[in-house]
Amino acid sequence: METLGSTNVICTDKTGTLTQNQMTVREIRLAERNIRVSGAGYEPKGEFIEADQPIGPEKDAHLRQILQAGLLCNNVALQQKEGQWNIVGDPTEGALVVAASKAGLEADSVREASPTLKEIPFDARERRMATIHKILEGSDDNFIVFAKGAPETILPACVSEQRGDAIVELTEADRARLWKTNDEMAGSALRVLALAYKRTQCEDEEPFSGLTLLGLVGMIDPPRPEAxxxxxxxxxxxxxxxxxxxxxxxxxxAIAREVGIADKNEQLQVMDGLALDAADDARLLKAVTETSVYARVSPEHKLRIVKALQADGQIVAMTGDGVNDAPALKTADIGVAMGKMGTDVAREAADMVLADDNFATIVAAVEEGRTVFANVKKFVHYLFSCNLSEILTMFVAIPLVCLRRSCLCKFCGST
Structure with a gap:
């Protein structure tokens, strides 16, 4: 509690701590098309809107294809319990499953039609994953690979782009357009995923090369009202x-400005994972004093940030939920694990478990820690001054102005 009251830096995750942890697909960009998706949370109800007009996904092959890719390259289950829709798994993948459900795609039927043979799990450093599926009918190829991940890792692996029913080779102008689209979506506080695929006759072919881009999906996780x-x-x-x-x-x-970490017009310095990798310890020590937002960060980066802040003399609280977050949670002065999304390893490594995964609860805990610390200081100050006066009286040999019994009663009453 004393350390919590002394905390002067809180390093917090964004998803689920500053935000509501209900990732929702808002935009789908197919070549030069812009499709908006309505609805909120994990309830599979919403419309697909293009040029202010609702469109039917069942009649749009390209749209259905990207939704199927998001559903197949996925490990999340959508379920309804006591009238509430929830997901089991990662919120980002959950948003893709919900979007597919809004289009009428049944997860079990789609997965049964294209059985998963192999999965390349999501890699926190590469920020991508892929699944390989058996094609049961309707194609000369035996297998299909679906890949999804950060645009920085998926777009360079693409050699062509799906445009309606056609597949067109990507030119430099096309790539410039795609990066511009990505920047526009990210600037609107959207988390952007690129989805791609390729057909192959070999199950063991390299999954992240020679891909055909299906499109970009933008999703948002609204900030918590109290953040x-x-x-x-x-x-x-x-x-x-x-x-x-x-x-x-x-x-x-965009999110940092929305939650108040920086003012709307304030120049905000953001350090990403590449800059963290390039910085030695001396440069990082200087950077942490000026940087309040870190992007594209891996668990290893979290550990370096904590150590640099501590080297600068800060008392650091760090939040985390994954197995790989354990070293950073253990190193921080106060490790805070997520109670809902956190793994058992993270909870064991942490000093405190956040039952509701809410940033406001951390602030309340720091406030309580400071109150306890202030009360202890007042109590010690009182005892010190009281006992010092008694000791001085004894040494100076000043005669007592009241009887010993009266002194004892007064002391017991004040204590």
């Missing part, structure tokens, strides 16, 4: 809030 007030309270109390996220820089900047 901005909690951050403002931290700033007033002299506690610096540092946001650490796996999103790209533009998305991180």
């Amino acid at each position: 901005q007030d909690a951050i403002h309270l931290c700033q007033q109390a002299g506690v610096r809030v540092v946001m650490i996220t796996g999103d790209q820089k533009a998305t991180a900047q």
Whole structure:
């Protein structure tokens, strides 16, 4: 509790801590088409809207194809319990499953039609995953590979782009258009995923090469309503809030401004994973004093950030939920694990478990720690001054102005 009250830097994840942890697909970009998706949360109800007009996914082969890719390259289950729709698994993958359900795609039917043979799991450093499926009918090829991940890793692996029913080779102008689209989506606080595929006759072919881009999917996780007030309270109390996220820089900047880590017009310095890798310890020590937002961060980067802040003399609280977050949680002065999304390893490594995964709860805990610390200081100050006066009286040999019994009663009463 004493350390919690002394905390002056809180390093927090974005997803689920500053945000509501209900990732929702908002935009789908297919070549030069822009399709908006309505609905909120994990309830599979919503419309697909293009040029302000609802469209039917069942009649749009390209749209159905990207939704199927998001459903197949996925490990999440969507379920309804006590009238509430929830997911079992990662919120980002959950958003893709919900979007497919809004289009009427049944997960079991789609997965039964294209059985998964192999999976290349999501890699936190590469930020991509792939699945290989058996094609049961309707194609001369035996297998199909679906890949999804950060645009930085998927787009360079693509040699062509799906445009309606046609597959067109990507030119430099096309790539420039795609990067511009990515920047626009990220600047709107959307988390952007690229989805791609290829057909092959060999199950063991390299999955991340020779891909055909299906499109970009933008999803949003709304900030918690109380997050901005909690951050403002931290700033007033002299506690610096540092946001650490796996999103790209533009998305991180937009969210940081939205929750109040930086003002709308303030110049915000964001450091990404590549810059962290390039920085030696001396450069990082200088950077952590000026940087409040980190993007494209891996668990290893979290550990370096914590150590650099501690080397600068800061008392650091760090949040985390994954197995790989354990070293950073253990190293921080206060490790805070997520109670809902956190793994058992993260909870064991942490000093404190956040039952509701809410940033405002961390702020309340710091406030309580400071209150306890202040009360202890007052109590010690009182005892010290009281006992010092008694000792001085004894040494100076000043005669007692009241009887011993009266002194004892007075002392017991004040204590």
